[in-house]
Amino acid sequence: MLDTSFCIRLLDKNDALHQNALDYFxxxxxxxxxxxxxxxxxxxxxxxxxxxxxxxxxxxxEAFDFLDAKTAGVFHKEIKGNQSNILNYQRRIITNDVKILAQIGTKKIEAIISKDINSLKQYVQPLIIANLLQVKFFDLNTPLSAVLGKLF
Known part of the structure; x- marks a missing residue:
């Protein structure tokens, strides 16, 4: 699954990670x-x-559907508990990252590629540890050649 950060880098030829995104694509x-x-x-x-x-x-x-929404709620509850993520706000706002991870889970997508390491730490790892998600995270900051073990 591509995330927004990947798409931005893929199409912005001036971005420092453009070549990485292009190589992966x-x-x-x-x-x-x-x-x-x-x-x-x-x-x-x-x-x-x-x-x-x-x-x-x-x-x-991949369209976000009812099962994805239900799964996103379960994921949010695992990560944040029953709390809102905005102080003094009664609604529980579910981040787009969690919604996309829910889609990965329900649609059995094997991997996500992103430059957002914070998302990995904040969302992906806790869901994997809780046995709610099985996904491989590819870090766009790492060149494809390093992932494949090639020198050039």
Whole structure:
């Protein structure tokens, strides 16, 4: 599953992580790895650029549905307990990261790629430890060659 940070880097040729994103994307295509993107990530991307610029012909678009919503609630409760994440606010706001992770869980997507290490620590690892999520996290900050164990 691609997150918004990956999409931004993939299309911004001036970004320091553009080449990493491009290398991963080409690798996924070459190896015929299904590339998923959530409609949630598409919405986030739309804040800064037209999502029609995304390589949507190469992406499997995942809509956020009822089961995803139910799972996101379970994930949020595991991470935050029964508390709101905004002081003195009675509603429980579920972050987009948790919603996307719920989609990964319900749709049995094997991996997510992101530059957001904080998301890994704050959301992914606790859900894996609680046995609620099984996913491989790829850090966009790490070049593909390092992941594959290649020198060049």
């Amino acid at each position: 080409k690798y996924f295509l070459l190896e015929k790895i299904s590339i998923h993107i959530s409609t949630i990530a598409v919405a986030e991307y739309a804040v800064g650029d037209d999502p029609a610029n995304l390589p949507i012909n190469n992406l499997q678009i």
